[in-house]
Amino acid sequence: MKYYNFMFKKKIAYIGSLSLIGMITTEFGVIGILPQIASYYHINISTAGLLLSAYAITVAIAGPFMTMFTSGINRKTLMAVTMLIFLLTGIVSSFAPPFWLLMVVRILPAFLHPVLVSNAVAAATSSADKKVAHQMMAIVMAGIGIATITTVPFATYIAGLFDNWQLSFMVQASISLVVLVAIIILLPSMPIKEKKSYGSQLKILTKPTFLVSAFFSFLMIGGLFSTYSYFADYLSKVNHMNPKTIGLMLLLFGSTGVLGNFLAGKLLTKDITKTTAAFLIGLLMICIPIYYSGTMSFSTVLLIAVWGFLQTPCFLTAQAYMIETAPEAPEFANSLAISFGNLGISFGTAIGGLFINNYGVQSTPWVMFAFCTLALVMMLLKKLIEKHVCRKS
Template identity: 75%
Template sequence: MKNKIAYIGCLSLIGMITTEFGVIGILPQLAEYYQISIDKAGLLLSAYAMVVALAGPLMTMFASGFNRKHLMALTMVIFLITGIVSSMAPPFWLLMTVRVLPAFLHPVLVSTAVAAATSTADQKDAHKMMAIVIGGISIATITTVPFAAYIAGVFNHWQSSFMVQAVISLIVLLSIIFLLPSMPGGERKSYRSQISILKKPAFIASSLFAFFMIGSIFSTYSYFAGYLSKVNGMDEKTISLMLLLFGLTGVLGNFIAGKLLSRNITRITAVFLIGLIAVSVPLYFSGPMSARTVLLIAVWGFLQTPCFLTSQAYMIETAPEAPEFANSISISFGNLGISIGTAIGGLSIATYGIHSTPWIMFGFGIAALVMMLIKKMMEAP
């Protein structure tokens, strides 16, 4: 039963991530269609992430006592509506509006899925169950996100990408309704008992770490398609294949990270972060497409994808007394990182060109590493 719940949670995150990150592969087409710059098109990702960051903790606290199955189903209904409306090529303001609506329940879905999977598992298996659920992020990057981009490229019709997102949301919704058992939320914890973790300096440090780490990722990854097109000279179909390769190696990295986290969360988190910092340098010098570029993208995916899992585990470890709220704070700071990282990456593109984004990635990564060192000093006896 515990594995079944974890795998349905994983499927839910696949539907969620397909909607949130699905625009990454079609940003150039969206910019062209709406006659806007690519950094402005990037608002479709950064605005979504900002809503998650601001609404996440409050929504999670409010929803903590509700039936988890009902919450997950309601969230997927809203994702389904978003995909349908977006596929109709509405005015940009309406596209932006329907994009941010599901963001209000995004953190509730993640926190609920993780809590449902880990609450039924033994303590020694908790990180493995979390890895299965969070694995939905890497699976989406290997399957649904590149597939949506590929379909848009094949039909030369960016709306097709949103149609794919809607179909996936419908499949996830039906899976939740028919396969997930009813899961009452139990006794709702008081707001004061949950908020008390914000008084812990080490937890604040780990939250800032998550912000910088995820900001490092999305300062460049948000413009993945544009970067490979402008810097590496790839066409749309090749870019979708690179997204697939990125996701494949990311699944492997996520699997390895999930296995190793139970040994030493801090050390494994640092290893993947340092690797992410290191890969930004050759990425800047990658140049036209070659075998070396393809290998670099594979390594990039392997190092980057597990960072979602390691950052959450790193934060939750600091607040075991309120894991669901800690998870929502992790999601909020992570999405704040997505929003600010995407925005600064866009500003860098507007000022210095898209080739400059790996250095933003490098800077955010160093800041995250510094926050790890600060947290380590705070915890020293």
């Protein structure tokens, strides 16, 4: 019986991972084509970057409320509806509408983005012991890394190969269709047995440790995207790579990221705080060689591989670090983790764009360094609060 339950959870976790592949392809697929979009619409790269930051800010603001309001709805239904919206908006985007409309259809699926992640994680981890729960969560979150090595670079590569950025959105829509069919056919119905009250969920916002971990997530994810949002532009202008090579570098980045995610999933079952700190410190250290990287060489390729290995697991570690502080409301805590992470994406992308406009794209690794240093400070502050609480009790 125990083995059957484990395999059942594993099946749900893999479908959840597939759902995240579709979601991440839509959210991050635009990164590799920002230069082409900027050229097509005759705007600068930081304005084109709004396609990423506007999506992220919508997730950040709407996420927790959407998760609470939909908390009583069948999880399969929610996941299917979300992927349908991703599919439709991808189709509209592929027709190269006016920039304002492109922005609108980018924002629409963002409203249900955290609902998809929260339900995928909750479905795979509910009624599981701590060790199994972290393993299932790692499987679901692996969808982020898998997308970065397969669908995201593939969409970028196709757009570069045919010199047509709209094809990237066509690839995104196709993947959303595959995921939607998989959810409908393979995912069992998952009605909610007991809906938590809004008050019991909101109560976690009064916990100092949770709030500090939320700011940690905001700062760390913001640091990642102050540079990664302009990955294609950085490799083009600093490392002098062409669009096809950039697509391959995205593939390499994601490939090593999957390995990093797998390792992080294993380590989280032993110690969440130490695992989170280890990957964060690794990112701090790699900012310097990224800044000093020059024309493409073997060392540049190796650097991108290490960067991907360290960065991709941070989505998993950030969520685990936050959810650990609010076991009484895991779904709502998960949605807040997504919201603060996406708020970090938006803010980091905006700050990165600001520095690009003033100091050039090569300045962004120092922005990442500053963000990650502040995130490390938040980890230390959380530790101090925990010690203070222990003394009082």
